[in-house]
Each structure stands twice: as structure tokens, then as C-alpha cells.
Amino acid sequence: MKIAFLADPLASFKIYKDSTFAMMAEAAKRGHEVYAFQQRHMALRDGIVSARVERITLTGDQDAWYTAGPAQDMRLGEFDAILERKDPPFDMEYVYGTYLLQLAEQQGAKVFNKPQAIRDHNEKLAIAQFPQLTAPTLVTSDEARLRAFHAEHGDVILKPLDGMGGTGIFRVKADGLNLGSIIETLTDNGKRTIMVQRYIPEIVKGDKRILVIGGKPVPFSLARIPQGSEIRGNLAAGGIGVAQPLTTRDREIAEALGPVLAARGLLLVGLDVIGDYLTEVNVTSPTCFQEITQQSGFDVAAMFIDALEAAGGQG
Incomplete structure (x- = not known):
């Protein structure tokens, strides 16, 4: 198989713990061709989605862990599989990338995870589709609703919908210390929607x-x-x-x-x-x-x- 990884710069990988590296290593071990490109290397021209990709060879060295062949423009539809492994932020640039990948699918590419499915499953909001499995949860930008939820449950976690790695997460206990300030900060004074959940001990x-x-x-x-x-x-x-x-x-x-x-x-x-x-x-x-x-x-x-x-x- 010819497998292309849409990822962040390879030089930034910490290969002792990086999951994308583990995928690459296993694919290479099985004899698959491994390619890599960044989102900025994609282009749409005359209806065709392509990317400037590099063939990657793993060296087995901990520091200089790969060598890259010459960059070449390839239609994404030429690959057997494209792995979307770009880290958040899930901003509009990320969304634009999923649109290009979705067009590439129409041109024969197989993309994992599916671009539309990534867009349809906000990593915080997707749990709302399975309420029988979740703790009490509220999603809103309305301060009165957020305060009422806190009053009902006493000990809550507030977090942004677009965070990763635990950024922007706050716990507010029954005393309500700094609740107003946290709500103002996370919602940007009511302009941004956030999530609040009952604290799970x-x-x-x-x-x-x-x-x-x-x-x-x-x-x-x-x-x-x-x-x-x-x-x-x-x-x-x-x-x-x-x-x-x-x-x-x-x-x-x-x-x-x-x-x-x-x-x-x-x-x-x-x-x-x-x-x-x-x-x-x-x-x-x-x-x-x-x-x-x-x-x-x-x-x-x-x-x-x-x-x-x-x-x-x-x-």
C-alpha cells in the first residue's frame, strides 16, 4: 500500500511516545510505502486535489529517525490510504483541510478518519449523542444557565469546546469561588459556547x-x-x-x-x-x-x- 500521513512537521515528533510514528514504523515494517505531507502542502487546482509529498524512510536512529526523498506533487487519489493525523487546533484552517480531503475522496482517495466524520464529531460535543453514558452536562454561552447548573450540582467542571491537552479546564466547588470570572473568560462575556459537567470524583x-x-x-x-x-x-x-x-x-x-x-x-x-x-x-x-x-x-x-x-x- 501507498500510505500518506497528513501530519505536523516530522521534526517535531517525540518518537518515544508519538502514535503517528508508531503507525509509520508498523506500516514500513510490513513493506508499505510511507509518505508524509503537511496541510499547507495541499492544493486544489482545476478540480484536482494534490499535495507536495515526501517518501519517508525510517532509519532506526533515535535522533535522525527518518530520511525524506525529494518532494513531489502527487494527486491524493493515487494513494491507497491517507491518514489525517494533524493535531488541533480545530480552527477554520483545519476545516478547510477536511474540505480538500473530502474532494480527494471523490477522486478515489481513502481518508482515515473520514473528513466529514471529523467535522461532525466535535470532541467535546459528540458525547451529547450518547446521553445515557455521560454525567450531567450543559452546553451554552448563557451565564444564567451556567450559574443555575452550578447551583444544582455544586461541584462542576467548565471547559471550552475547542481545547486540547487539558487547556482551559476549570473546577468550581460549592463555594462558587471565581465562578463569574471563569464564565466571563471562557465564554468571552457570552460570545463563546462552553461545556459544564458535574464533577466526577x-x-x-x-x-x-x-x-x-x-x-x-x-x-x-x-x-x-x-x-x-x-x-x-x-x-x-x-x-x-x-x-x-x-x-x-x-x-x-x-x-x-x-x-x-x-x-x-x-x-x-x-x-x-x-x-x-x-x-x-x-x-x-x-x-x-x-x-x-x-x-x-x-x-x-x-x-x-x-x-x-x-x-x-x-x-
Whole structure:
């Protein structure tokens, strides 16, 4: 297969933990051709979507981990699979990129995750489609509604709809300390919609990342455990990742969502679960492949490339 990765600059990869690198390494090990390009390298001309791509060879070296062939313009429809692995921010540039990828699909490209499905599943708001699995949640920009929700539940988490890595997340306890200021900041005085959820005390045991590949759950989650007085378990916010077998409830959530999301064109999804509750559905560039593999011995990248080969037409 000819596999193209739409990713951030390769020089920025921390290959000891990067999930996209793990995908590339597994694909290369199987003899697939690996290419890479950035979103800015795409172009639409005369109805055809192309990109300036580089053929990537993995060296096995920890520092200079790849060599790149000469850049060449290729129609995206020439690839057997295109993997959308660009990290957020999910801004309008990101959206424009999904439009180009969607056009490329019409020209024969197979894109994973499907561009329209990425747009349709905001990583915070997507949980609203599965209310039976979530803690009490409110989405609004209205201060009165936000205050009423806090008054009802007493201990809440407020967060922006476009954040990643735990940025912009606040906890407000029953005393309401700084609630007004936090609402003003997050909503930009009522101009931005945010999410507020009842605080889930089980966060102290970790914010679990459950990977679902081709509709099926990886048998281990990565519990990202907050450190010290921090309420966020995100690895980017200093959380410690601990791989652990899925609980009965974890598997119940993953098996309920997996086939539904796979049918919508989402080959790889990262479900975030705290305690018994679904908190996010990550579809842009889910991570934690290497942490789970290193600690559990389960080869996540192999499971992913198996699913990619099947979806791309190569069993």
C-alpha cells in the first residue's frame, strides 16, 4: 500500500511516545510505502486535489529517525490510504483541510478518519449523542444557565469546546469561588459556547483513554492520573499514564460506541472515560499507542495497521 500521513512537521515528533510514528514504523515494517505531507502542502487546482509529498524512510536512529526523498506533487487519489493525523487546533484552517480531503475522496482517495466524520464529531460535543453514558452536562454561552447548573450540582467542571491537552479546564466547588470570572473568560462575556459537567470524583483514579480501532476496543486503557493538586489527568498537563485492562463498564461503553462510530467512517477513536462516564470522543489524532504497548505488551500499532489494511482493501 501507498500510505500518506497528513501530519505536523516530522521534526517535531517525540518518537518515544508519538502514535503517528508508531503507525509509520508498523506500516514500513510490513513493506508499505510511507509518505508524509503537511496541510499547507495541499492544493486544489482545476478540480484536482494534490499535495507536495515526501517518501519517508525510517532509519532506526533515535535522533535522525527518518530520511525524506525529494518532494513531489502527487494527486491524493493515487494513494491507497491517507491518514489525517494533524493535531488541533480545530480552527477554520483545519476545516478547510477536511474540505480538500473530502474532494480527494471523490477522486478515489481513502481518508482515515473520514473528513466529514471529523467535522461532525466535535470532541467535546459528540458525547451529547450518547446521553445515557455521560454525567450531567450543559452546553451554552448563557451565564444564567451556567450559574443555575452550578447551583444544582455544586461541584462542576467548565471547559471550552475547542481545547486540547487539558487547556482551559476549570473546577468550581460549592463555594462558587471565581465562578463569574471563569464564565466571563471562557465564554468571552457570552460570545463563546462552553461545556459544564458535574464533577466526577473518580478522576483521582485517572482519566482513561480507551482506543477503539475499526469498531473494536483495544483491551487496555491508559489511565492518565492527575498529580498533586492538579484536577487534569492529561499527559500534557503533567498526568501520569498507567495502562490497565478495560473494566466491564469501559468495555460496555466502547462496545456501544465502536460499531456506530466505525460505520460513520471513524477508523480510530479515543474515548475518554472517568469513572463510569464518557467525557470525550477524540477523532482528530488520538494518541497513547506507545504508552499502552510499552506497559501492557499489546501491540496497538499492529492492530491499527491490520484495520487499515482491511479498510484500504488489502487483507
